[in-house]
Amino acid sequence: MHVPDGFINAPVSAVAGVVAAGAVAVSLRGARRELDERAAPLAGLVAAFIFAVQMLNFPVAAGTSGHLLGGALAAILVGPYTGVLCIAVVLLMQGILFADGGLTAIGVNITVMGVVTVVVAYVLFRGLVLVLPRTRRSVTVASFVAALVSVPASAAAFTLVHAIGGTTAVPLGKVFTAMVGVHTLIGIGEAAITMLTVGAVVAVRPDLVYGARGLTTPLKLRVDGELVDAAPARDFAPVAARSPKKFWLGGLTAALVLAGFVSFYASASPDGLEKVAADKGFDKNVEEHDAAGSPLADYGVKGIETARLSGGLAGVIGVGATLAVGTGAFWLVRRRRAESTGAQV
Structure with missing residues (x-):
């Protein structure tokens, strides 16, 4: 659902830029509380993993594809503020x-x-885990539902922005129906990817899942008039003493394989926004990207003729660059947290 230049006019784009900058500023402050010794090593990896999975467009309807947006996955794994930054x-x-x-x-x-x-x-995720049983399955079910709803919600938000600042006049109802309809289908794929990823992490390192931390808090039972801690749930037994190094390397390997190899088999069909824009005619004013001459434009390495090698190498470079930038940014945020609390980084 990457919006290109030319879809939205300059004033509304500027306002959206201010909103985004404000959200990032708020998230930088909020992330200081989230990026503790568990989340900090994971945050850069989450950004790199989302980059990799976004290269895997999957077919959702005739001539249309979709890809992960990643907001739900990032928020559940490393927290909402850090998720926005990812x-x-x-x-x-x-x-x-x-x-x-x-x-x-x-x-x-x-x-x-x-x-x-x-x-x-x-x-939505937090609301569901509060009412569902305190089990691993509840976390995965809540992640599925949260991811599913987040995609059409994003499509609805784009429709509103386009209604206010679209450069091509198209009836709001037509855009809304088409965008939300196709992105509900895309949301199913997003939900499946999010559920499987969250479930896999919870299965091996539940302590690293930000959204599951509340479930590790011991239950209180009243015994003879006194509150005592109940035995922790087996599914969420503490494992924080384990080093995250192996998990981190496994996640990085998965991201590199997805971007460097599996991405070659992704659907070549236009994604939901591209298809709706073409069908409804609001892609007429799309502008050439300012970075169209980049050596990595369109996820290929300029000068390498073999499509498989060019795309795979571009994916690997993208994972590495995203990991480096993300890890550096989150390290700086973590350092500010340590300085403000007097703790060691």
Whole structure:
């Protein structure tokens, strides 16, 4: 759902940029509380993993594909504030290096794909885990539902932005129906990917899942008039003493394989936004990307003729760049947290 240059006029794009900048500023402060010794090593990896999975477009209808947005996944794994930052890093890398998502539309993309998905998904996720049984299955079910709803919510947000600042006049109802309809289908794929990923992490390192931390808190039982801690749930037994190094290496390997190899088999059909824009005619004013001449534009390495090698190498470079930028940014946030509390980094 990367919005290109030319879909949204300059004033609305500027306002969206201010909104996105404000959200990032708030998230930088909020992330200081989230990026503790468990989340900090994982945050950069989450951004790199989302970058990799976003390369895997999957077919959802005749001539249409979709890809992960990642807001729900990031929020559940590392927290909502850090999740917004993860998506912002991914979108910046895609826009600057790969000419994916307009540079003048970066504020729109961060707001629609990052802020909206994270807020909607995390609020719904937290509400569900509060009412569902305290089990591993509850976390995966809640992640599925949260991710599913977040995608059409993002599509609805784009529709509203386009209604206010679209450069082509198209009836709001037609855009809304088409966008929400196709992105509900895409949401099913998003939900499946999010559920499987969260479930896999919870299975091996539940202590690293931000959204599951409340479930590790011991239950209180009243015995002879006194409150005592109950035995912790078996599914969420503490494992924080284990080093996250093996988990981190496994996650990085998975991201590199997905971006460097599996991405070659992704659907070549236009994604939901591209298909709706073409069908409804509001792609007429799309502009050439300012980074169209980038050596990595369109997820290929300039000068390498073999499509498989070019795309795979571009994917690996993208994962590495996103990991480096994300890890560096989150390390600085973590350092500020340590300085403010007097703790060691």
